Amino acid sequence: MTTRIDRRFAALRAESRAGLVTFLTAGDPDAETSLAILRALPQAGADVVELGMPFTDPMADGPAIQASSQRALKTGQTLRKTLAMVRTFRAGDDATPIVLMGYYNPIYIYGVDRFLVDAREAGVDGLIVVDLPPEEDEELCLPALKAGLNFIRLATPTTDDRRLPAVLANTSGFVYYVSITGITGSAAPDTGKVTGAVARIKRHTALPVCVGFGVRTAEHARAIAEGADGVVVGSALVDAVRASLDDEGRATRATVTAVTGLVSALAAGVRGARRVAAE
Amino acid sequence: MTIQQPNSFRTGPDERGHFGIFGGRFVAETLMPLILDLEKAYAEAKADPAFRAEMDGYLSHYVGRPSPLYFAERLTEHLGGAKIYLKREELNHTGSHKVNNVLGQILLARRMGKKRIIAETGAGMHGVATATLCARFGLECIVYMGAVDVERQKPNVFRMQMLGAEVRPVQSGAKTLKDAMNEALRDWVTHVGATFYCIGTVAGPHPYPMMVRDFQSIIGHETREQILAAEARLPDSLVACIGGGSNAMGLFHPFLDDRAVEIYGVEAAGHGLGSGLHAASISGGRPGVLHGNRTYLLMDDDGQIQEAHSISAGLDYPGVGPEHAWLHSVGRATFLSATDDEALAAFRLLSRLEGIIPALESAHAIAKVIELAPMKPKDHLMVVNLSGRGDKDIFSVAEHLGGKL
Incomplete structure (x- = not known):
């Protein structure tokens, strides 16, 4: 079956450009503002949205996303509320793919079967669960695929050619290439190496390959977009949220536009890329 | 069931x-x-x-093993029940x-x-x-x-x-x-x-x-030989404190198939299990996934991990080793808990009676020995893992006791 993710990447391929994948944490800095940001993202140039499910212990994330999770949890965000947020968004936008990204425990506690039904019903298209490697596919990946959701896997510089087939086996939607060994928001990746790595993954799969971790500027996004099917930006956007808050950490009138302004610039960067043969 | x-x-x-x-x-x-x-x-x-x-x-030559299995004569007399042996892991190089x-x-x-x-x-x-x-x-x-x-x-x-x-x-x-x-x-x-x-x-x-577990199992293997040498039979019970549970697993594992040996793990109950301020993930938590494994964890209904609370920094963790979680689920080990106050009392008691200042972590195990030993007959052999020494804790204990040791 095709999902909104498949259709979106097919459309991007037809336009021969890379996509912009934007991350925001659900409920950061509060539920209402977060929904306003989510609704404004497609118009600002986001092709795919990754919506972070906040977790107390985000072990693969750097300080920016840790802090955004904390802000969201502090205002009472839960997985149930995150699903409701997707449902509300979906009522007004039936095309932009939404990928939920996070850690396994909140899903496990919600109940895997119930979660898959509710996520699909809310209009979620795919899942990225950081702490579920292929070795734990029976937990969520296989049931998710069965339920008609994409399960998007991270490939990293430590995923060698021997291991790649195992990582790709049950991956669908797209492959998320983590461009550095490290936590989110760390040092910028070397674009030359990234292009080579994307080519290496493409030798093993026909799926689109999106690249993330450390992409902060339009210029950077443009450079990555030359060799990849999509560019993921996360920490820079949650930093923009943080920088817009008042002294008490509350949203201001500038919060939504701080994010959409950066997204527009990143989208222009991605769209300005001269694409090398990434197919 | x-x-x-x-x-x-x-x-x-x-x-x-x-x-x-x-x-x-x-x-x-x-x-x-x-x-x-x-x-x-x-x-x-x-x-x-x-x-x-x-x-x-x-x-042998750097750590100083084997560590002694010591008959705690005065503690045994004081409690008036089981014959208590301390496995002296606190005598290892580095103190635990x-x-x-x-x-x-x-x-x-x-x-x-x-x-x-x-x-x-x-x-x-x-x-x-x-x-x-x-x-x-x-x-x-x-x-x-x-x-x-x-x-x-x-x-x-x-x-x-x-x-x-x-x-x-x-x-x-x-x-x-x-x-x-x-x-x-x-x-x-x-x-x-x-x-x-x-x-x-x-x-x-x-x-x-x-x-x-394999590296720590030397504790249980030595204990087995030592108790056989001292008493010509296996112990009747084992007691150890549990944060993540490495000292406990090291003592327990070699005895798991000796089904007559009772096994007690002691978690940190902080201010009490009912207070919400504790570190007892088996007694007060439920299965979840954190730090690479599925195990008992302290969490809320949304699956968010809760902070643990214990006077003992070594037990102040909202999870427990997965093998302990399994031993609990199959009923091979019994998991108890000791509060901060019980641990402090045990800390003082062992110091005064045996001249051994235990780590606050190990004091949690002693606290349950104080409860269990008097209920056992005098020929009951109870081995407690004295996993660490308490030198590191004397300042925080002094603070808790208002400066009066």
């Missing part, structure tokens, strides 16, 4: 690191290849007699059982050619043991420690620094052991090539729970 008991309790984990539903390998892809490498390297080392011989040499595991992991790191060692620590005993062996073998050592623990375990911070380790205070979360472990995992993800992550307890992704 009847619980189906296996033929042996000592065969776990399976090849995927599962003890029943517990354990596993819940880590980011970046770490997965490293964990598979470690598993392979450990399997090779375990099968190599030279590795065993090297370990034995350092265990932690060194048994660290020695194994550091020798393994050397075999793997890793030059940079990272560790998390709560009370600082694992950090001190790691810093010690890194000094001994000339390895770089970085220890992550919650900022709160840095404050309450100052003597150990100085010890680590004296040994040449870099102690990095962790400011996230509750600034205790859980947060130190998050930060160590983030370091490992970032420095994958040369770094060896020396985990201090029987938790984390497979193969750590199994590997740490």
